[in-house]
Amino acid sequence: MNVDIQALNDKVQKESAFVKKLTEEIGTVIVGQNYMVERLLIGLLSNGHVLLEGVPGLAKTLTVSTLAQAIKTKFQRIQFTPDLLPADLIGTLIYDQQKGDFTTKQGPIFSNLVLADEINRSPAKVQSALLEAMMERQVTIGENTFKLDDPFLVLATQNPIEQEGTYPLPEAQVDRFMLKLSVGYPSRDEELEIMRRMAKGKTPAVKAVVTPKEIISARNTVDEIYLDAKIENYIIDIVFATRDPKKYGLDDLTELISFGASPRASISLVKASKAHALMRGRGYVTPDDVRAMCMDILRHRVLVTYEAEAEEINSENIIQQILAKVEVP
Amino acid sequence: MVPEGTGKVRKIFYFMAYFLLAATTIGGISIAETEVKISARLDSDEVPFNREARLVVQARWIGPANAIKIFPIDAPTTTNLKLLSTSTANAVSSENGLVFSKREYEFSFSGETLGMAYIDEVILRYHDADLQEHVLRTARLPLRIIDPVAENSDGLTLFILAGLFILLFAVAWTIYFLWKKKSTVEQESEMAPVKSADEEAVEDLKKNINLQSTEIGAQYSEIARIMRHFLRRRFALGASIGTTDELIENLTGKKVAMEELATLRELMQACDLAKFSGGSSDANQLARIYNIALQFIEKNKFE
Numbered sequence: 001m002n003v004d005i006q007a008l009n010d011k012v013q014k015e016s017a018f019v020k021k022l023t024e025e026i027g028t029v030i031v032g033q034n035y036m037v038e039r040l041l042i043g044l045l046s047n048g049h050v051l052l053e054g055v056p057g058l059a060k061t062l063t064v065s066t067l068a069q070a071i072k073t074k075f076q077r078i079q080f081t082p083d084l085l086p087a088d089l090i091g092t093l094i095y096d097q098q099k100g101d102f103t104t105k106q107g108p109i110f111s112n113l114v115l116a117d118e119i120n121r122s123p124a125k126v127q128s129a130l131l132e133a134m135m136e137r138q139v140t141i142g143e144n145t146f147k148l149d150d151p152f153l154v155l156a157t158q159n160p161i162e163q164e165g166t167y168p169l170p171e172a173q174v175d176r177f178m179l180k181l182s183v184g185y186p187s188r189d190e191e192l193e194i195m196r197r198m199a200k201g202k203t204p205a206v207k208a209v210v211t212p213k214e215i216i217s218a219r220n221t222v223d224e225i226y227l228d229a230k231i232e233n234y235i236i237d238i239v240f241a242t243r244d245p246k247k248y249g250l251d252d253l254t255e256l257i258s259f260g261a262s263p264r265a266s267i268s269l270v271k272a273s274k275a276h277a278l279m280r281g282r283g284y285v286t287p288d289d290v291r292a293m294c295m296d297i298l299r300h301r302v303l304v305t306y307e308a309e310a311e312e313i314n315s316e317n318i319i320q321q322i323l324a325k326v327e328v329p
Numbered sequence: 330m331v332p333e334g335t336g337k338v339r340k341i342f343y344f345m346a347y348f349l350l351a352a353t354t355i356g357g358i359s360i361a362e363t364e365v366k367i368s369a370r371l372d373s374d375e376v377p378f379n380r381e382a383r384l385v386v387q388a389r390w391i392g393p394a395n396a397i398k399i400f401p402i403d404a405p406t407t408t409n410l411k412l413l414s415t416s417t418a419n420a421v422s423s424e425n426g427l428v429f430s431k432r433e434y435e436f437s438f439s440g441e442t443l444g445m446a447y448i449d450e451v452i453l454r455y456h457d458a459d460l461q462e463h464v465l466r467t468a469r470l471p472l473r474i475i476d477p478v479a480e481n482s483d484g485l486t487l488f489i490l491a492g493l494f495i496l497l498f499a500v501a502w503t504i505y506f507l508w509k510k511k512s513t514v515e516q517e518s519e520m521a522p523v524k525s526a527d528e529e530a531v532e533d534l535k536k537n538i539n540l541q542s543t544e545i546g547a548q549y550s551e552i553a554r555i556m557r558h559f560l561r562r563r564f565a566l567g568a569s570i571g572t573t574d575e576l577i578e579n580l581t582g583k584k585v586a587m588e589e590l591a592t593l594r595e596l597m598q599a600c601d602l603a604k605f606s607g608g609s610s611d612a613n614q615l616a617r618i619y620n621i622a623l624q625f626i627e628k629n630k631f632e
Contacts, residue, residue: 005606228605284606288572328571329604 008226008283015221016278021209022070028204029066030059031197032190038279039181039296040067040155044215045222045278046271048178049134049154051119051300055161058183064115064155071215072208073112073151080122082167086129090139104141109133112149112212116156120166130154131173151215171259171303178268180300218278225274226284230329235273235290239266241322242302250325253318256308261301269297287328295319365390365397367453369467378440379477381413386434386451386467394421394430400454402434405467409446409474410438440474447471526562527630530555534623540616548615549603552622556596559626573597589628596621 019041026037036052040063043050052060061077068075078089091107108114109130116130133139134154138147156177158169174180186194237248243260245253272293277285295316302315369386376382384405390397404412420431440446453465524532533555538548560566560576564583570576577594585593599618603611 005602226605226607228607231605284602286573286601286605288574291572291575324567324569 005226005283008224009281010283011221012225012278012283013281015218016281018210018214018218019279022067025070025207025209026063026066029206030063031193032186033059033063033183036060036063036181036183037067039179040064041279042272042275042293043155043179044071044151044153045219045275046178046268047151047153047219048268048271049156049176051174051177051180052155052157052183053160053180054157054183056159058185060157060183061115061117064113066206068113069206070208071112071210071212073212074149075113075115076108076111077115077117078108079117080119080126082121082123084122084126086126089126089129090133091141093142102142104144104146106141106146107139109139110146110148112151112153114152114154116154118159119156120158120168123167124170127167127169127173130156131176134176151212151219174300175262175264177300178272179296181296182299222271222274222278225277225282227270227274228284231273231285231287231290232270234287234326234329235266235269237326238290238294238298238322239263239269241326242298242318245322248322248325250321253321256305256311256313256318257302258305259303261298265297265301269293272297291323291328294323365399365453365455365463365465367451367465367467369448369451369470371448371470371472374471375473375475376440377475377478378443379480380439382410382438382440382446382472384436384438384448384470386436386453387431388433388453388455388465389429389431391427391429393428394419394432396430396458398456399432400456402451402453404436405451406449407438407447408449409441409444410448410472411441413437413439438472440472443474443476445471446474525631526559527626529562530559530626531623533558534619534626538619540619545612545615546603549600549618552618553597553600553604556593556600556622556625563629563631573601585629589625592621593625596625 022041023034023037030037040050042048044067054060065075065077078084087107089107090109091105093102094105095101096103119127119130133148137150137152138145140146185191239261241248241250241260242257242265245251245257269290273285273289276289276292277283280289282289298319299315302318304313304315304318308314308318365388367386367388369384372383386402388399404415414437416435418433418435420433422429422431434451436448438446438448448470450469451467453467455463455465457463534552537551537555540548542548557571557576560580561568561570564580564585566576566579570579573594576597577590580590580593596618599614
């Protein structure tokens with residue numbers, strides 16, 4: 001297949017021009033956290049929801065709200081609590097006495113960016129309602145079905161500590177998140193800068209530098225990015241290595257992996273790699289893009305055995321070993 | 330004994346009865362008085378110096394085993410003999426309605442010197458049923474200690490020793506052979522010239538890259554492979570370092586000038602473009618990339 005790569009590269013560079021603007025605008029409020037910002041953009045560009053895991057105080061909520069302001073989209077933050085009901089999320093029917101009829105009151109999920117804070121604090125019923133909306137991108141209230149806006153992105157957060165009294169997301173549900181980000185602490189210099197900015201008391205105003213239309217256009221371009229057969233096979237090899245490590249010379253991992261990644265991982269890895277290539281201004285995917293996204297795509301999809309837990313081996317260690325072993329094309 | 334006024338026939342009857350009673354009584358005393366007979370015998374009159382002499386002392390009587398109480402006997406006094414072991418055995422049998430009991434004492438001796446040896450009497454003390462003590466003695470027995478005989482197992486031992494020796498020899502020879510073989514291989518490999526990373530890379534580039542080839546994509550792939558191999562060898566990078574970004578990141582701070590890194594990035598990205606973009610590769614660019622590769626290797630060869 002003869003691809004006009006030059007034309008594709010030109011288009012990609014044009015469509016991805018907003019990335020730099022957006023990143024800089026977010027940077028006026030958020031110090032550091034470049035990894036988190038970049039991954040949120042990849043989620044946005046590849047139309048995939050993101051699960052953020054990190055201790056409190058790492059600017060997760062602030063980043064998402066800043067992103068929403070910079071894109072000029074609607075943003076809703078939902079604090080998940082144990083007493084939350086599905087109706088609190090998606091909406092409900094309310095009886096209008098004057099009209100004598102029920103009217104639909106849409107819930108906070110009807111937004112472009114939805115921050116589901118501490119998703120693991122709500123019972124399974126509420127989690128299911130959210131996850132259903134994430135997959136279907138529509139919500140049914142009573143007899144009516146309502147399509148959710150585009151772009152629609154759910155950013156859920158989880159606190160890795162304080163697991164008591166929580167309702168952990170089952171693996172099947174976690175799989176629905178395209179990316180799972182592990183948000184870390186800022187560096188020393190970054191924290192100094194955070195202190196100085198916050199000490200002033202005023203958070204700078206964020207200008208909208210991108211429109212939702214540009215995001216959708218960029219997303220369409222992501223779909224056009226060229227994926228060579230060698231890269232396709234590389235992605236398949238990585239995902240299959242999580243299911244059958246012995247076949248790839250990783251005999252040691254056989255006892256450590258209870259379940260490998262699903263086909264959803266392969267699809268997500270393709271989409272995320274393409275989005276990564278777009279953000280680098282390339283019209284084609286390289287192994288660098290795949291390896292850059294592997295950890296975020298696979299860390300919540302590779303389930304480890306008790307033996308692995310006993311040896312303090314987590315999914316990230318396993319993914320690193322797989323990446324080191326599977327040959328780069 | 331015979332009542333007064335008893336008739337002749339009755340007298341005869343009484344006498345016969347008394348006689349029978351007396352006989353029975355006498356017989357009972359005979360029966361009650363258990364006679365023990367003792368004997369002592371040696372296996373042979375003479376015994377080789379490297380063999381054991383066995384003395385068996387047997388006490389036998391008619392009646393059950395508990396008819397008499399035999400006291401423990403001491404080992405006999407000996408001359409020119411050393412006591413090795415003792416043992417005791419009891420046996421009971423019956424024949425024609427009579428019970429025969431037997432107790433045997435076995436003593437093993439070995440000679441102290443060649444020549445005559447003697448075993449003095451063995452004294453057996455026992456109580457009969459009436460608790461009367463009796464003492465029996467055996468006779469003194471002579472024994473000649475003669476020259477030792479050849480051991481039958483000497484031949485077997487020699488055979489085993491010979492087998493062990495052969496086995497040891499075979500193992501030693503095998504070890505020597507393997508060591509010699511290993512030394513020869515190492516010597517050959519030492520003698521063979523080991524190419525440096527840059528020499529190998531330049532040789533591969535000149536041998537494998539065909540600038541006139543129509544399969545331009547394949548040429549770029551081969552250049553990328555050769556460069557990766559060179560960088561891993563030259564800068565001791567791990568085998569897992571494979572992508573362009575990883576190579577550049579790992580080379581930063583490894584005595585590679587920033588300009589050279591930029592050149593390397595251009596080179597590797599050109600190869601990536603040819604490999605993964607699906608478009609037609611630039612033939613003019615190939616020659617340029619080829620030369621950049623050669624120059625990079627030249628500038629970064631190991632001094």
